Amino acid sequence: MLDTSPLTLVVERFADRLRAAPQSRLQRGAAAEALKLARELAVRAQRLESAATAAGAAGAGAAPERVVPDAGIFVVGDQVAVAGLDLAEALRATTAAPAPDDAKAPSAMLDEAVRLVEQAEIRAMR
Numbered sequence: 001m002l003d004t005s006p007l008t009l010v011v012e013r014f015a016d017r018l019r020a021a022p023q024s025r026l027q028r029g030a031a032a033e034a035l036k037l038a039r040e041l042a043v044r045a046q047r048l049e050s051a052a053t054a055a056g057a058a059g060a061g062a063a064p065e066r067v068v069p070d071a072g073i074f075v076v077g078d079q080v081a082v083a084g085l086d087l088a089e090a091l092r093a094t095t096a097a098p099a100p101d102d103a104k105a106p107s108a109m110l111d112e113a114v115r116l117v118e119q120a121e122i123r124a125m126r
Contacts, residue, residue: 002095002106004088006114011041011084014121018077025125031073033124034080039068040116041083044109048090051103080117087113 018026018034046065068079091113094106104112 002092002110004091004110007084007088007110010114010117011081014117015077015081017125018080026073030124031076033120034076035070037117037120038079038083041087042068045087045090048094052093
């Protein structure tokens with residue numbers, strides 16, 4: 001099983017910083033950056049989950065991607081946390097199922113997700 005704790009740690013750290021951020025910082029772009037990240041993490045998790053579902057049920061159609069809504073600047077910390085933890089769970093589940101030959105390794109997807117979160121945190125909190 002893939003150890004997704006690096007992703008969980010950076011996601012929780014960024015989410016905590018967003019929750020503690022003053023309104024002025026959130027309005028200056030931190031919330032927009034966080035929402036963009038939450039949406040990207042959610043899309044990645046959904047793709048992994050739909051690939052696992054498609055592998056398990058032959059002929060099943062892909063579900064439409066669900067978009068993380070813009071619920072306001074004070075919610076983005078929770079949205080990042082939920083999307084990040086969903087991705088971590090999807091990555092753990094992916095390692096249990098065989099992947100197609102053209103798929104990225106789950107460890108590479110994990111590293112990429114960690115970098116995404118770290119870069120978003122830097123942009124949002126500068």
